[in-house]
Amino acid sequence: MRPGTRVLLVEDDRLIAEFVEPELERLGFRVRCAYDGPSGLEAARNFEPELIVLDIMLPKIDGVGVLKELRSEGVRTPVIMLTARDATIDKVHSLDLGADDYVTKPFEMDELLARIRALLRRTEGDEVLRVADLEVNTSTHEVRRKERKIDLTAREYALLEFMARHPNRVLSRELLLSQVWDRGFGVTTNVVEVYIAYLRKKVDGPGEQRLIQTLRGSGYALKGA
Amino acid sequence: MRPGTRVLLVEDDRLIAEFVEPELERLGFRVRCAYDGPSGLEAARNFEPELIVLDIMLPKIDGVGVLKELRSEGVRTPVIMLTARDATIDKVHSLDLGADDYVTKPFEMDELLARIRALLRRTEGDEVLRVADLEVNTSTHEVRRKERKIDLTAREYALLEFMARHPNRVLSRELLLSQVWDRGFGVTTNVVEVYIAYLRKKVDGPGEQRLIQTLRGSGYALKGA
DNA sequence: TAGAACTCTAAGCATGCTCTCAGGAACATC
DNA sequence: GATGTTCCTGAGAGCATGCTTAGAGTTCTA
Numbered sequence: 001m002r003p004g005t006r007v008l009l010v011e012d013d014r015l016i017a018e019f020v021e022p023e024l025e026r027l028g029f030r031v032r033c034a035y036d037g038p039s040g041l042e043a044a045r046n047f048e049p050e051l052i053v054l055d056i057m058l059p060k061i062d063g064v065g066v067l068k069e070l071r072s073e074g075v076r077t078p079v080i081m082l083t084a085r086d087a088t089i090d091k092v093h094s095l096d097l098g099a100d101d102y103v104t105k106p107f108e109m110d111e112l113l114a115r116i117r118a119l120l121r122r123t124e125g126d127e128v129l130r131v132a133d134l135e136v137n138t139s140t141h142e143v144r145r146k147e148r149k150i151d152l153t154a155r156e157y158a159l160l161e162f163m164a165r166h167p168n169r170v171l172s173r174e175l176l177l178s179q180v181w182d183r184g185f186g187v188t189t190n191v192v193e194v195y196i197a198y199l200r201k202k203v204d205g206p207g208e209q210r211l212i213q214t215l216r217g218s219g220y221a222l223k224g225a
Numbered sequence: 226m227r228p229g230t231r232v233l234l235v236e237d238d239r240l241i242a243e244f245v246e247p248e249l250e251r252l253g254f255r256v257r258c259a260y261d262g263p264s265g266l267e268a269a270r271n272f273e274p275e276l277i278v279l280d281i282m283l284p285k286i287d288g289v290g291v292l293k294e295l296r297s298e299g300v301r302t303p304v305i306m307l308t309a310r311d312a313t314i315d316k317v318h319s320l321d322l323g324a325d326d327y328v329t330k331p332f333e334m335d336e337l338l339a340r341i342r343a344l345l346r347r348t349e350g351d352e353v354l355r356v357a358d359l360e361v362n363t364s365t366h367e368v369r370r371k372e373r374k375i376d377l378t379a380r381e382y383a384l385l386e387f388m389a390r391h392p393n394r395v396l397s398r399e400l401l402l403s404q405v406w407d408r409g410f411g412v413t414t415n416v417v418e419v420y421i422a423y424l425r426k427k428v429d430g431p432g433e434q435r436l437i438q439t440l441r442g443s444g445y446a447l448k449g450a
Numbered sequence: 451t452a453g454a455a456c457t458c459t460a461a462g463c464a465t466g467c468t469c470t471c472a473g474g475a476a477c478a479t480c
Numbered sequence: 481g482a483t484g485t486t487c488c489t490g491a492g493a494g495c496a497t498g499c500t501t502a503g504a505g506t507t508c509t510a
Binding site for chain 2: 466467468469470471476477478
Binding site: 190193194196197214216217 | 496497498499500
């Protein structure tokens with residue numbers, strides 16, 4: 001973890017906030033606190049934290065609402081939720097809404113820290129995926145090949161982003177169907193082929209190196225080397 | 226998540242195990258259960274799961290011990306720990322030891338599932354099988370002998386990968402037929418011979434050590450020593 | 451509400467992979 | 481060396497796989 005990493009703590013229980021904040025600061029984080037939903041949202045937008053610790057129970061807008069709003073704005077900052085002990089529904093709901101982890105109250109400082117470290121460890125990364133001379137900006141959904149800007153539809157983008165997140169890997173039709181489309185098993189369709197063709201037309205221009213490769217019998221791969 | 230993903234469940238509480246196992250299987254996982262530390266270790270080594278769900282409280286060797294041993298052997302399979310409610314020490318300890326996540330008992334199935342999905346989503350990495358000077362990258366399906374790159378068809382690759390996963394072992398025709406092809410018994414065919422020949426032509430170049438060996442009357446083996 | 455844009459299905463077609471078959475080589479046993 | 485068994489190999493038929501294209505159905509937009 002880099003020192004100076006910005007952490008936003010959204011927690012209405014002052015006791016907890018006033019205990020956690022100095023602890024995090026002591027460890028080299030830059031911390032901001034917010035005490036209800038709306039101010040949490042505002043802080044998330046202005047402070048631009050690298051990580052958000054978000055209580056579920058909050059005045060005005062609850063944690064789930066805040067998370068939802070942020071994600072709908074395209075904010076992908078990693079989020080750890082704080083939940084009451086047995087609120088399993090909330091937990092599962094949060095994870096599927098795009099929370100990255102949660103901690104059950106009451107918690108110990110060491111545990112929260114371990115989770116913060118773990119989460120930062122796996123989300124410290126660029127927002128821009130690069131594969132060969134292709135750039136995929138996951139924040140703005142902007143795609144460029146060299147200098148050429150590429151316009152993609154929603155589905156095309158989703159497919160390309162997934163492939164760019166797993167460069168060089170063989171991605172089977174079933175995997176793509178389950179990850180990019182929400183298709184179950186056993187469905188007979190050729191959407192994947194069709195969308196690969198669409199992408200090829202836009203990404204692999206004439207005279208350019210073919211990034212999107214077919215591996216007959218296995219699937220497709222986005223080649224970066 | 227790919228269907229057929231192997232999950233190992235190490236849990237001595239039969240009630241839990243017998244509830245979780247069929248649930249996971251229903252969702253397309255291939256599941257194996259173990260009921261104490263040593264058999265959990267053994268299963269981890271033989272079954273080669275893609276993910277392990279590991280209870281902390283276990284007979285003979287506890288979960289932390291199992292995790293420690295596995296990590297010390299270089300096994301990096303993602304692990305979800307099951308912990309009693311307030312065992313914070315264990316939790317922190319486990320995370321630092323290399324557990325990837327944990328779930329607090331009692332848990333609901335949906336929660337465990339959400340965590341399994343999340344973990345599988347973020348831990349797909351490269352796995353390279355090495356046999357002598359042969360490299361088989363199971364993520365990219367790239368095959369090299371020394372520096373020479375080898376192009377294989379889907380079936381050829383499937384056969385070679387299987388052999389590379391079991392180096393130095395005699396692999397009977399029937400075994401190969403059942404594992405690489407989906408053939409039942411009693412079918413009279415010589416596909417295996419044919420494909421072994423294809424592989425030889427590509428893998429064992431002229432002047433190179435023969436890795437693919439015939440054991441007359443028994444089957445074939447990929448020699449690595 | 452019409453038109454545009456997007457998503458997906460379906461059918462036709464080219465390619466080359468997969469597998470069978472049959473003859474010949476290699477090996478074991480006497 | 482003769483004989484039977486096991487394995488190798490080359491050729492070719494059939495068919496699965498993947499690419500294209502057209503268009504139907506749906507959603508977005510002006």
